[in-house]
Amino acid sequence: MATIIKSYEPTFWDKLYFPALLKGLMVTIKHFFRQKVTIQYPDERHIPPDGYRGLHRLNKYPDERIKCVACEMCAAACPSNCISIIPGPSPWDDGKERYPVRFDINLLRCIYCGFCEMACPEGAIELTEIYDFSNYSRDDLVIDKDGLLGVYELTKKQNYYTKKSHSPASLPFKTERT
């Protein structure tokens, strides 16, 4: 059975148009006084929420030992194969046999899924909230062990982005433009 849909008949008030126009003007003027959403990037920085997955870091114990035992669980879990580890015998006498001689992460391959973080039995690898780590060459975006430990030093005490208007410290692996 066909249903007859009655179209909306405008009333006299609607046909005047002016009430509707005034309503529209009120909407725009409300937005005029509203808080602006623009973040003026190099001067201001967006502070990411907790749980944001950005640049990696390699954690250390308070006595400077690296937590990583080079089990390569993270490399196995990594869906984009961006982690490469060369293990060696641990230099510390703490009952852990292995330690990473090299620990490289290709930041261009990484998809920031956080699987490495979840796979790690030692809580050694973690993702920080750092998102603006652009660099001038592809080679410089393969971050090594020192770089990862440097990121840890940078972020162990406080968040990388503290205030909106605060410009953060430069990253340990950042290269200058050549």
Add this chain to the structure above:
Amino acid sequence: MDLLGFIIILVKVLVVFAATMITVMGMIYAERRVSAFMQGRLGPNRVGPKGLLQPIADGIKFFMKEDLIPSGADKPIFILAPAILLIPALMTFAVIPFGSSITIFGREIALQVADVNVGILYILALTSIGVYGIVLAGWSSNSKYSLLGGLRSSAQLISYELAMGLAVVSIILLAGSLRLNDIIADQQGYFLSWNVFKQPLAFIIFLVAVYAETNRLPFDLTEAEQELVGGYHTEYSSLKFAMFFLAEYANMITAAALTVTLFFGGWDVPLLDESSLGLLGAILSVLSFILKMAFFLFLFIWVRWTFPRFRYDQLMRLGWKVLLPLALVNIFLTGGYLTLTAMK
């Protein structure tokens, strides 16, 4: 005319011209800032404090650009068209009184460039000439988009000029004069003696027509960038485009000033006798005029970033079937009222 009188007029011309130009720059800045604010953005804020020097940067940009004339364009008319639009736009402000009068060295100086006794006719005539600039620009460009823009502009003109003129007629009926000073004098005094309260219908018709006249957003069919690229100024670049740009804003300023003069008592400060206060009264009157004008200039921007564009046929229907009959009815009512009160 003696030499001093000549110098005074020259100074007034310069002041009004400079003020218009500065207001144009302010409007270009305001348009971008206000539009950004209404969309939750910040707008230009890099050039100078709060981005206030942005119009100058824009001006330099226009200056440096290459001046193109399309092949097949009607060269003399193509070059002349922006001037035809800009010059009347700047000339119209001459008859608008922007304040009461000041007395310096025993000489009374009216704050108005020229006290023309047919002021309103002068303004209506000049604004109509401006449209020729748009039509000729569209025609001489040898481009389909420009031509369509020009055609729309002429069609828009005939459907709005009438309603606008007739709305003004009802004001003239009340004031009994075509001089803008007389119209202001007629509205002087109490708040409710302003013409908005005496002639609300004429005000609405006039306001709508003014938006069509200045090619501003609900009626900017002549440039309609979504359909016509840039409308009548598609083929223009560099300083010629800047002239169109300037003319648009100059037209807006004149339109705002005219709205204030006709409907909001011009420089009249409500509940205040300006002539009894001397220089202070004159300053107050100028301030009042500037404030009222600023509101209407803001309204132009406000409306632009609120309403969508009218379709071509909707615009025609509104002009001929709504505004024109309403304006005629308004004149009839005003005339009837005046006749009845005169009979008593």
